[in-house]
Every structure is written in structure tokens, then in C-alpha cells.
Amino acid sequence: MQLRQKVIFLAITPLILALCAIAWAVRHQSVLLAEQQRATIQQAYLSSKEAELKHYVTLASHSISHLYDSGRNDVDTRQEAMRILSSLSYGDDGYFFLYDMQGNTLMHPRQPELVGQNLFELRDERGQPTIQNLLQRARAGGGLERYMWIKPSTHKPVAKLGYVVAMPKWGWMMGTGIYLDDVERALEKIDVQQSGNIQNTMLWIAGIAVAASVAIASSGLALNISELRVADAKLKVLAQRVVESQEEERARLSRDLHDGISQWLVSIKLQIEAGIIRLSSAKPGQREAAQAVFEHAADQLSNVMGEVRRISHNLRPAILDDLGLAAALHHLGQEYTLSSGTPVHFEASGCTDGLPDVANTVLFRVAQEALTNIERHAGAHRIDIALSGAEAGVTLRIQDDGAGFDAEGIAEHPKRGIGLRNMMERMEAIGGRFDIVSSDGGTVLTAYAGNHV
Structure with a gap:
């Protein structure tokens, strides 16, 4: 991996790690907020339903109070009270029911087949005694009780929130309730919506991470391209300078060889030829003249050797290495x-x-x-x-x-x-x-x- 690529990688990696940490923190906080919001909505919804159930029971009690408070306990009076209560309803699955304190069903408008049956030992799918718990709540002064019951409109067991009160003069337990599947569906919609919001937030963070990474990578790529172009231009200039330097060095060597060594060698050649001619001549004194010519040629050879050493020294001085x-x-x-x-x-x-x-x-x-x-x-x-x-x-x-x-x-x-x-x-x-x-x-x-x- 090249240095520029490492720099880009080191720039992108902390960004991705930071965004991942932010995404985890945002998701964690969003889930906590969603759970808190769900619990708050559920509590508020159930509180409203509890108040509503209490209000319904109060209205039902008032509807038969003239019979219950009359002091009569005959069958006709009770039957009239049952008729009035059975006629009261709200919504598709809102009704009132009556049991005696032994668990016998006295009235059930939506499930008349239960009337006359003793359900004291009835237990739900979790093994909880349904009627016993309701009777216990009624004897304790009345209130709310949650249990499982068959919903009339669907014929399926559904969680139900009931409100029961005792009618001790007649030995009755009167109550009503609402099925909580509607509440669960409403909460599920909230869960889906919150899950979608969390997912959208994660997608936004991922999009930002991708965009930032692409931006950094693009900037790095553009910088690499720019630097490569500059480096290529510098390399071309450097290559041109190298060529120019080589040509200058060659020109200098050519001048040194032509103006110095070459001329001296020509002069030495001519002097040696003149000395040979004089040696071959029979005239007196030519031998001494030839000797002088050869001595001068030797001096010039010494100069040539010095020039060669100078050029060699300029190229690479041996003393630098030695x-x-x-x-x-x-x-x-x-x-x-x-x-x-x-x-x-x-x-x-x-x-x-x-x-x-x-x-x-x-x-x-x-x-x-x-x-x-x-x-x-x-x-x-x-x-x-x-x-x-x-x-x-x-x-x-x-x-x-x-x-x-x-x-x-x-x-x-x-x-x-x-x-x-x-x-x-x-x-x-x-x-x-x-x-x-x-x-x-x-x-x-x-x-x-x-x-x-």
C-alpha cells in the first residue's frame, strides 16, 4: 500500500469508527426512548381505560340502584335487574356479566351458553384461576383485574382488563371489561413506527458515512492525480536537466580533449616525425637537434598526462574515495x-x-x-x-x-x-x-x- 493510500485509509478509518460509535449510541438511545415512550403511552392508555371501566360500572350500578336499594330480594326483582344489565352494552365487545359468590354464571349477554354453569375452577392457558381471582377482587372491595377470556367477535382467547364490584345483598359479583388486543395493536403500530424511525436514522448516518468516505477518497484521488501530474512534470524537467547536464559535460570534455590533449598530441606527433627525419639525416649537428625535439615532446607528454589526470579528477576524484x-x-x-x-x-x-x-x-x-x-x-x-x-x-x-x-x-x-x-x-x-x-x-x-x- 502506497503512502498516499495509507494516509487516505487512516483518514477514513477514524471517521467510520466515529460514525459507527455515533450510530450505536443513537440507536441505543432511540431504543431506550422508544421503550419509555411505549411504556408511557401504554400506561396512559390503560389509565384511561381503567377510568372508563370504573365509570361504566358506576353507571350500571346506578341503572339498577332503584331495585337493589329497594330492599326486595325476590326472583322478579333480580330478573328485572338482570334484564336491565344485559341490555347495557358499549362497542362490539362491551357488556356486563353477573356471577354469584360460588362462581355460577348468572348473566352473560355475549355467551349465554355459560349461564347456569359453575366456573369457579376455570383456569386460563397460563393456569391462573379466572373466576376465583375476580371473586377475590370483588370481596376486597372491587377493582381492576387482568385475565384471559374468549373474545366474542373473534372467538379467540385475548387478554382482558376487567372491573368488578360485589353486590352483597343479592350475593352477586357484577363486572365488565375491555379486551386488550386493540391496545396491543395500537402499541404494535407505535413499535413499527419507532422501528422505522430508528432504521431511517441509521440509514441517514450510513449515508453520511458513505458520502464522507467518498468525499475523502475523491479528494485523496484528486490530490494524488494532481501530485502525480506535478511529479510527472518535475520528472520531465529533471530528465531534461539531466540531459542538458550530460550534454554540457560532454561538451566540456570535448573542448578539453580538442583544445588541450588533441592539440598536444598533434604537436607531439609532428615533433617526433621531425626528430625521426633529423636522426636519419647525415648532416652534422642533426642528432643534437633531434634530441632537443624528443625532449620537448616528452615535456608535452607530461603535460598531456597532467591534463588527463585533471579531467579524471573532475569526473571522479580518487582522493575523495581514498x-x-x-x-x-x-x-x-x-x-x-x-x-x-x-x-x-x-x-x-x-x-x-x-x-x-x-x-x-x-x-x-x-x-x-x-x-x-x-x-x-x-x-x-x-x-x-x-x-x-x-x-x-x-x-x-x-x-x-x-x-x-x-x-x-x-x-x-x-x-x-x-x-x-x-x-x-x-x-x-x-x-x-x-x-x-x-x-x-x-x-x-x-x-x-x-x-x-
């Missing part, structure tokens, strides 16, 4: 002084032997390029080269008292400052630092290379 950077820079300064006449003062301090070979080469090339630029453009009368070593790296400082130049302007000029850009790029390639300050009083160049390139 004795190190400090000795190579000192030798470079001496040669510059001999060739240009400008004195070069070299000073080395600290340990400068810890640099890798590539860093030594780069600093040496920087010094070569700097001296070449000074000779061509600065017109300096004095040059100081200082090499200082430390535990972290080595610093090269080259100072001259020349005319100076606009460093920033030349570095940005497309056709000028090739040598300056070469020095900068060489230092960047090894992770070093390069700085140059120039004014009318001279130029100071500083290059730093670390011991761990």
Missing part, C-alpha cells in the same frame, strides 16, 4: 587557486568521516558547482570553504566576496540558474538542506547533510 571529503575539498581548493589565481582558504573542524558515500559525493559536487559559478560570474578575490562535522551530520559553507546575484530570481528563471537548481536538487535527493544568501558584498552558500541519508 582520503575522504575534507582532503578532496582541500585539494579542490588548491587546484582552483592554481587555475584561477583566486586564493581559496579551506578549514575543516569536527568529525566529517561519518557521511555515506553518496552524501560525500553530493557535497563535493556542490563545492565544484559553487567554485565554477564563482569563477564565471562572481569576480571574487577571496573564497573561504569551511567543513564542520557534528554527531548529526556535516555542514559545508562556501563564502566569497564577489559581486553577488539575485538568488531567488535566477533559481526561478527557466533558462538560467541550472547550476544552482542542480545543487538544490542534489541536496534534496539525500534529504539535506541547502541555503544561499547573496548581496553586493558577496555570497554565502550553506549545505547540510545528515549522517543517515
